[in-house]
Amino acid sequence: MIRINENYTKLKASYLFSDIAKRVSAYTQANPSKPVIRLGIGDVTEPLPSVCIEAMQAGTAEMASRTTFKGYGPEQGYAFLREAIAQHDYAARGCRIDADEIFVSDGSKCDCGNIQEIFATDGLKLAIPDPVYPVYVDTNVMAGRTGANINGRYEGVTYLESTPANGYVPSIPDHATDLIYLCFPNNPTGAVATRSQLAAWVAYARENKALLLFDSAYEAYIRNPAIPHSIYEIEGAREVAIEFRSFSKTAGFTGTRCAYTVVPKSLMAFDRSGQAHSVHALWNRRHTTKFNGVSYPVQRAAAAIFTDAGKKQVSEMTSFYLANAALIRSAMGKLGFGCVGGDNAPYIWINTGRDSWEFFDLLLNQAQVVCTPGAGFGKCGEGHVRISAFNSRENVERALERIAQALR
Numbered sequence: 001m002i003r004i005n006e007n008y009t010k011l012k013a014s015y016l017f018s019d020i021a022k023r024v025s026a027y028t029q030a031n032p033s034k035p036v037i038r039l040g041i042g043d044v045t046e047p048l049p050s051v052c053i054e055a056m057q058a059g060t061a062e063m064a065s066r067t068t069f070k071g072y073g074p075e076q077g078y079a080f081l082r083e084a085i086a087q088h089d090y091a092a093r094g095c096r097i098d099a100d101e102i103f104v105s106d107g108s109k110c111d112c113g114n115i116q117e118i119f120a121t122d123g124l125k126l127a128i129p130d131p132v133y134p135v136y137v138d139t140n141v142m143a144g145r146t147g148a149n150i151n152g153r154y155e156g157v158t159y160l161e162s163t164p165a166n167g168y169v170p171s172i173p174d175h176a177t178d179l180i181y182l183c184f185p186n187n188p189t190g191a192v193a194t195r196s197q198l199a200a201w202v203a204y205a206r207e208n209k210a211l212l213l214f215d216s217a218y219e220a221y222i223r224n225p226a227i228p229h230s231i232y233e234i235e236g237a238r239e240v241a242i243e244f245r246s247f248s249k250t251a252g253f254t255g256t257r258c259a260y261t262v263v264p265k266s267l268m269a270f271d272r273s274g275q276a277h278s279v280h281a282l283w284n285r286r287h288t289t290k291f292n293g294v295s296y297p298v299q300r301a302a303a304a305i306f307t308d309a310g311k312k313q314v315s316e317m318t319s320f321y322l323a324n325a326a327l328i329r330s331a332m333g334k335l336g337f338g339c340v341g342g343d344n345a346p347y348i349w350i351n352t353g354r355d356s357w358e359f360f361d362l363l364l365n366q367a368q369v370v371c372t373p374g375a376g377f378g379k380c381g382e383g384h385v386r387i388s389a390f391n392s393r394e395n396v397e398r399a400l401e402r403i404a405q406a407l408r
């Protein structure tokens, strides 16, 4: 008899964004004359930077000739891309990350979800923010690291609460944990962590022989020069942190797929007898076994963002979305809601003080605007919604007018 992985039965019936997509699709089918504006899932709308298109086309042209054709590439990514990342994303910020510590992949969602496979499933103490990108929690539930879901909380997880009281930056737990997920700039709240807050996390991880999984997929949106872009800007992080980065929100690659994960060679994790093992070697083993690399033209396109023209185009694109974010935050503020985020992140976290799915339905039905209900990100997300800045200026302005009318 074929049996299932029963851990899956502990999950909510469907993934948050699939759930929202279903509701929106039902609405549009029932109301074909009322076009909706999507400010829900953080999916980019602006075309890829022209440097990326040119590099992708040149890479594709190479595939047309026997002399330049590429078959399987290195699973970890081509050297030209890994070296560009090491130089421009790390050395330029004073971080010591070597090119061979970078694993190029087809997305941070996959990497954040897959990384847990190389750690123990029994007895590992998890610390996960609330609210949070649902992938961190769900993949650990699937792997059997949690107990049942009781009143919206899985047993066996230390929830790092982000609330209005702590400015949506969670405090360090008062007990030891082993595998800690952090995301800054944060999805969904848009909050950022200061250098001293990150230094405290690194100190905590070092003290507890723990590991930080640092998701910085939105670092390109940081405009405050005092805010670190990488966990490796913090002394001592090379021994306790893995970092996830993505070209999706940085340069519009959500459909094109390219991201990377940094696993320093100095990072160790332990077996049951306390013997240290290289996390880099474990991840390399997993990555080369289960992944065959990102396509060559896409890696060429990604590398183009590190040219002078590429940096300028990326900065213009992220600034465009941040200008949308400023409009959203100001309009929602004028309607009387407390808002955070949007200044160093493409998300605005809005304290509605009402049931978040109810507010979602209200915006969908009365304004034909899609947001993301905070409760979908965790218990602490209740009473909030997330509005994404990823859309055209015209659509954002129209959405804000409709929301103002609907809430009047």
Ligand code: MLT
Residues within 6 Å of the ligand: 040, 041, 042, 043, 109, 133, 187
């Ligand atoms: C989000 O809306 O939270 C993101 O688009 C999800 C993702 O990047 O997978």
